[in-house]
Amino acid sequence: MAAIEIVKSGIYTTVQDEGRIGYLKYGVSHSGYLDVIAAANANILAGNPPGTPLIECTYKAPALKFHEACVVGIAGASVEVMVNEQITSQQRIFVEKDDILKVVINRGVRCYIALGGGLKLATTLGSASVHGISQLGGKPKENGCTMELLHGETHLTNALVHPPDYSRIQIKVFPGPEFHRLTKKAKEKLFDQAFVVSSDSNRMACMLDGDPVPMKSYKMISSPVLPGTVQLPSDGKPMVLLNDCQTMGGYSRVLMVCPEAYPVLVQKRPGENITFQLAE
Amino acid sequence: MMLEFKWHNIKDLPFAVFPYGEFAFLLQWEEKIDMAINEEIIALQEHLAENEHILEMVPAYASLLILYKRRITNIELLIQEIYQEYRGMKKKSQPNQSLTLHRIPVCYDLIFSEDLDLLMKEKQLSLEEVIHIHTQPIYHVYMMGFLPGFMYMGGLDPRLEMERKTTPRQRVEKGAVGIAGLQAGIYPMECPGGWNVIGRTPLPLFFPDKNPPVLVEAGDKVKFYKIDKDEYFKIKEKILNDQLEYEKFKEKWQP
Numbered sequence: 423m424a425a426i427e428i429v430k431s432g433i434y435t436t437v438q439d440e441g442r443i444g445y446l447k448y449g450v451s452h453s454g455y456l457d458v459i460a461a462a463n464a465n466i467l468a469g470n471p472p473g474t475p476l477i478e479c480t481y482k483a484p485a486l487k488f489h490e491a492c493v494v495g496i497a498g499a500s501v502e503v504m505v506n507e508q509i510t511s512q513q514r515i516f517v518e519k520d521d522i523l524k525v526v527i528n529r530g531v532r533c534y535i536a537l538g539g540g541l542k543l544a545t546t547l548g549s550a551s552v553h554g555i556s557q558l559g560g561k562p563k564e565n566g567c568t569m570e571l572l573h574g575e576t577h578l579t580n581a582l583v584h585p586p587d588y589s590r591i592q593i594k595v596f597p598g599p600e601f602h603r604l605t606k607k608a609k610e611k612l613f614d615q616a617f618v619v620s621s622d623s624n625r626m627a628c629m630l631d632g633d634p635v636p637m638k639s640y641k642m643i644s645s646p647v648l649p650g651t652v653q654l655p656s657d658g659k660p661m662v663l664l665n666d667c668q669t670m671g672g673y674s675r676v677l678m679v680c681p682e683a684y685p686v687l688v689q690k691r692p693g694e695n696i697t698f699q700l701a702e
Numbered sequence: 703m704m705l706e707f708k709w710h711n712i713k714d715l716p717f718a719v720f721p722y723g724e725f726a727f728l729l730q731w732e733e734k735i736d737m738a739i740n741e742e743i744i745a746l747q748e749h750l751a752e753n754e755h756i757l758e759m760v761p762a763y764a765s766l767l768i769l770y771k772r773r774i775t776n777i778e779l780l781i782q783e784i785y786q787e788y789r790g791m792k793k794k795s796q797p798n799q800s801l802t803l804h805r806i807p808v809c810y811d812l813i814f815s816e817d818l819d820l821l822m823k824e825k826q827l828s829l830e831e832v833i834h835i836h837t838q839p840i841y842h843v844y845m846m847g848f849l850p851g852f853m854y855m856g857g858l859d860p861r862l863e864m865e866r867k868t869t870p871r872q873r874v875e876k877g878a879v880g881i882a883g884l885q886a887g888i889y890p891m892e893c894p895g896g897w898n899v900i901g902r903t904p905l906p907l908f909f910p911d912k913n914p915p916v917l918v919e920a921g922d923k924v925k926f927y928k929i930d931k932d933e934y935f936k937i938k939e940k941i942l943n944d945q946l947e948y949e950k951f952k953e954k955w956q957p
Contacts, residue, residue, distance in 0.1 A: 443757065443758065444757070444758045445758075445850075445915065446758055446760045446767075446769075447747075447758065447759060447760045447761060447845075447846060447919075447920065448846050448850055448851060448908075448914065448915055448916050448919075449846045449847045449848060449849050449850045449851060449852050449890075450850045450915070546910045546911075547910060547913070547915060555849070555893065556849060556850050556891060557891075558850065558910060596705075596707050596721075596723060596724070597707040597708070598707075598722070599709075599720045599722060599728055599730070601707070602708075602709070642733075643733060643734070643735060643762075643763050643764065644762065644763065644845075644847065644854065645762050645763070645765055646728070646760040646762050646765065646767035646847075648722060648723060648726060648767070648769075650723060668847060668848055668849075669760065669846075669847040669848075670762065670845070670847030670848055670854075675722075678722060678723040680723075680724075681723075681724065681725075
């Protein structure tokens with residue numbers, strides 16, 4: 423009997439770690455967990471070293487049944503944890519055999535479930551991260567999927583990383599390589615409005631709705647892009663590239679989200695607002 | 703110290719520099735699809751391969767993205783370093799550099815070439831003519847992206863130029879050889895796509911279990927050659943039995 427069994431599917435559940443680094447030039451996306459702070463805290467709570475692969479849940483977390491005792495760390499923007507239908511305020515859970523763990527994502531989009539000692543996983547190009555389009559790292563986890571524990575060493579501490587203010591609407595940004603192509607009017611539209619996160623958003627990009635930002639259409643040849651890049655296509659609706667984005671893009675790279683703002687951005691739900699704020 | 707997020711133009715260098723976030727910077731040559739520019743980018747990338755500060759690099763048509771291992775705090779110092787590296791590379795550059803040419807087998811049989819009929823009609827070319835025009839050039843691989851193992855190749859004869867399909871297919875097969883505008887390409891894995899498919903190669907282009915995980919890299923050359931259905935399936939079988947000698951599909955090449 424496998425250690426962990428998914429008894430109810432979440433919406434989009436994948437294994438993620440620090441990412442598949444070093445292969446961008448072959449068209450391989452970095453992937454990896456989107457909210458590095460919450461992922462770090464989930465691992466700290468589970469007693470794992472930084473970067474240990476864990477489970478990333480989206481909108482709705484899966485229900486997990488344990489066939490082995492384990493320490494579990496859970497973190498997100500705001501989560502509610504239930505063990506055998508009993509709500510607990512703890513985010514470090516000492517799970518027993520036959521326990522069923524449920525997590526409700528109260529606020530934000532993603533939450534992280536780390537298993538003490540890690541998971542027994544195959545790695546592809548040095549990472550266990552799942553990349554949707556190419557299926558590198560495997561497929562998302564669904565009802566019936568099982569996982570084995572690695573039984574690595576755990577060191578339980580309470581030295582958690584201070585979480586960012588997830589309620590903050592202003593997302594700090596740097597100018598991007600094509601920032602200079604924005605007209606004065608375009609810059610006003612870009613910085614003076616509150617964009618709305620679109621339900622089209624996924625791990626490849628955070629899509630935004632709003633008053634179109636005018637962009638002179640010019641033929642840009644495909645160029646390298648990094649997660650965090652704010653692209654502006656000719657329809658004037660900015661999109662923020664996330665970890666699963668393609669490695670090349672043909673749209674203007676007008677802004678780059680600052681590292682501290684990225685975890686806040688990836689936790690913005692469809693319908694929520696964000697504004698861009700140039701870092702001083 | 704705050705990074706200045708603006709384009710830094712440097713005297714005597716053919717590229718400008720822009721800090722792409724705080725952990726990477728972009729070197730931008732003249733923005734055009736030009737083999738000489740791309741070859742210089744690939745050469746600079748090779749020259750920087752052993753640099754201890756660099757995490758990884760991404761060559762593109764006319765730019766080079768360099769990811770650093772640590773936060774960039776002083777762009778001026780960085781530019782100085784790059785300047786020295788570039789000059790160093792130019793000094794030792796060998797004009798008779800040996801490159802790699804990959805011979806890629808393509809089966810143009812009807813079962814593999816969904817859009818060949820359409821192309822023949824549109825271009826008023828016979829099957830033999832299309833195959834000859836497609837297999838004639840030595841294509842230059844400018845860069846990779848879009849999907850793991852997907853090559854952006856230049857050198858397609860304009861007689862075969864054909865716009866992407868307005869409605870992409872739900873599924874394009876792995877190995878599909880296609881045309882989109884003036885671009886020639888091969889799908890390294892099955893996925894939706896709008897390219898015009900004119901054939902299929904039995905050769906895999908992406909190997910997730912190997913390092914490097916690709917057969918062809920940016921800077922390499924590619925030449926297509928025609929195979930029939932029998933040869934296609936023979937190669938497929940050899941691959942299944944782990945008997946294919948991949949070395950036989952590439953050779954050293956000089957311009």
